[in-house]
Amino acid sequence: MIVPVDHTEPVPRRVRAVLAGRTVLDTTRAVYVWEVPHYPQYYVPATDLDPAAIVDEHHVQRLKRGSARRIGLRAGDQDRPAAGRVYADGPLEGLARLEWDALDAWFEEDEQVFVHPRNPYSRVDALRSTRAVRISLDGVTLAESSSPVLVFETGLPTRYYLNRTDVDFTRLQPSPTRTACPYKGRTSDYWSVLAGGSVHQDLAWAYDFPTAALLPIAGLVSFYNEKVDVHLDGRLLDRPVTHFS
Missing domain, CATH: 2.170.150.40 (Domain of unknown function (DUF427))
Structure with missing residues (x-):
């Protein structure tokens, strides 16, 4: 049939x-x-x-x-x-x-x-912002910025990309992991996070050479909202549930 x-x-x-x-x-x-x-x-x-x-x-x-x-x-x-x-x-x-x-x-x-064809009904926008963003895990601050780039992607939570100078790299451990995205391109870096006496694998990443539409995130660092605590303008956000959780 x-x-x-x-x-x-x-x-x-x-x-x-x-x-x-x-x-x-x-x-x-x-x-x-x-x-x-x-x-x-x-x-x-x-x-x-x-x-x-x-x-x-x-x-x-x-x-x-x-x-x-x-x-x-x-x-x-x-x-x-x-x-x-x-x-x-x-x-x-x-x-x-x-x-x-x-x-x-x-x-x-x-x-x-990369990965698969782009959905013509999905949008991915990278917008500069002056909202206050703080990323923490187990009570340890990993990054804090008042000049993030916010990425809005259909079907996913807002991602917060921060300048490397706003990230505490003493808490980050380089990882060999690399991923690709149909909308953003291939990651250049991944990091695991040292917090609470544990190593939390592959929680942060960066795109040094993203696709043309996402150039504002070039070289910036983002974290999985699903696995860290995101404080936006002083308010702790709920951790979203996605296939990355």
Whole structure:
């Protein structure tokens, strides 16, 4: 039984993907398909894939949205088996769905996109502020600022980014952890926190080179509101509950 696709929209931006320095996907006809509620995936016309990079794996899958032929990708000395699938019938006929991590990099127009496509209905705004922010844990002040940058991101609590000179780095321990965000880019630093006689893993981070829209947070430090105490204008905020809790 083929299940209808609940929500699709045309992508108004050029989408490209690169493997081993070679552009294997270049399209202005991508489609957003919401496989999960929070963000979409790109589905692209199979004819906009570089045919020289496609490896037919001769494996047909019977999926809920139709039959699909599994493909691999090959470029230079890189082979990526099971890199995607091309639908042969159903509402997605003729479209290919590539695994995000099968490619080295994805671009919307000329800006790199990380982790997954950006939700066109999400906003992320970085606004300078003069509100008083104090970050503490187990009664220990970790940072205090009257010139934070507040980041408002759809679906997440407000994040407070503080100048490094406002952070007590004697309480922070560098961590090898690195993460990426579709809206902000890749983190450059992570820190664990020393407080209450314990090491609290990976509570703070920074983006030295964020995406263009988030340049106000470049080099600033933020903490997970879910795991520290945030005092805003002298008032202790409730700790939000999110998937980072």
